[in-house]
């Protein structure tokens with residue numbers, strides 16, 4: 001694809017128009033003054049999440065299957081079992097809709113909490129503000145630096161260098177990284193994240209795939225480079241990267257590595273010098289054969305003991321457990337529920353039109369209440385974002401859904417969100433989610449919350465025996481776990497060309513969900 005300057009101008013016009021439209025729509029849906037105030041508060045308010053009381057009936061009653069499960073729960077509830085009462089509370093919490101424009105089967109509109117206008121923050125991997133036309137830097141990942149660091153984030157992206165005049169040949173794909181800081185956009189008065197220095201390239205080993213393993217893409221055998229990285233913190237505080245590169249037994253496979261072994265000053269920057277390194281070398285992620293020619297979109301799930309499970313795909317779920325001593329092939333299977341498989345559609349002309357469902361991001365662990373409520377396996381879940389990808393010729397469209405899983409193996413899928421709309425994105429663009437990180441470093445307001453409001457003090461006294469710290473509760477840690485009032489940073493890609501990010505309270509993501517009966 002070539003982008004002329006004019007087309008790009010038109011694209012930016014389209015983005016601006018879309019931003020205006022989203023806001024007219026959102027603001028337009030509020031008629032009374034008090035509602036406008038609610039919106040304003042919800043954008044700037046970092047301290048509190050406004051959730052409907054769990055005692056209120058949810059407005060939406062769910063699919064027929066969901067209703068059946070709900071009825072079962074109600075019936076058992078009459079018999080008074082505390083476990084059943086608990087399940088009812090969790091189900092209601094997931095289903096309740098805190099925003100008037102959130103509707104199941106509609107969309108979950110996410111407003112950027114760190115931008116006064118609520119739209120996405122642009123990310124730029126070009127420190128000087130422009131990039132040579134043959135270099136694309138996209139698929140962004142961000143790791144928040146610890147409090148007190150010189151720069152707030154470390155950014156990673158895929159860099160693809162397009163050989164001039166030969167757009168179809170294999171490009172060189174690298175992973176680059178830099179320190180990022182808030183800067184003012186050159187175009188309009190909005191804060192954006194930008195590399196403070198020229199990004200460096202990750203020095204990763206490369207090799208050939210076995211002869212004949214790449215089928216149609218035989219050129220890839222000699223080295224595809226390193227593609228589609230997903231960077232995230234493990235519960236222990238290891239900065240891990242899953243990345244695709246040439247396979248040992250297939251064309252392209254998924255590997256994991258601890259980034260501290262590649263980025264020299266990363267362990268001191270992240271203050272994780274004392275965390276042992278388990279993945280010193282690029283390690284192939286296990287999956288039972290037969291492997292596909294190209295394995296993609298793996299994610300790691302960490303259970304309540306922080307054991308690692310490789311979740312290969314969501315459309316046809318399978319897992320492999322990995323232990324500290326090498327790898328244990330432990331197949332654990334949990335079927336894909338209807339709420340996910342029903343997203344699949346078939347088209348009359350599959351040659352020209354198709355759709356696929358796949359995992360998109362890493363996972364995080366969330367306790368379904370606000371701090372200081374005590375995390376347990378009954379109120380804590382894993383979340384990640386999946387994609388529904390539609391393709392018709394060169395037109396690609398993504399829908400993005402939050403997936404909520406049980407926090408222990410085999411990670412049953414409990415609920416799924418509507419399409420996630422990142423305010424400020426254009427529906428005609430390819431908008432995809434890359435990674436989720438807790439941004440505790442910059443947006444945890446715990447101390448103020450505990451020191452000031454009277455009900456927080458009351459809450460603390462009520463829960464004086466609550467186990468809330470990593471030392472007392474093995475679900476809690478500073479990297480993989482958070483509460484509903486903590487902030488999640490989502491990094492996203494636009495058109496395989498541009499990057500952006502959005503900060504939202506976890507409670508906003510876990511809003512108005514569709515339950516997934518087993």
Ligand SMILES: *[C@@H]1O[C@H](CO)[C@@H](O)[C@H](O)[C@H]1NC(C)=O
Pocket residue numbers: 280281
């Ligand atoms: C990692 O690679 C180095 C050099 O390639 C090798 O010496 C070392 O044994 C490897 N470590 C592991 C854990 O495989």
Ligand SMILES: *[C@@H]1O[C@H](CO)[C@@H](O)[C@H](O)[C@H]1NC(C)=O
Pocket residue numbers: 090377378379380381406407408414
């Ligand atoms: C997850 O599964 C465990 C074991 O089956 C169960 O005890 C727990 O309540 C479940 N958690 C949620 C949030 O449903």
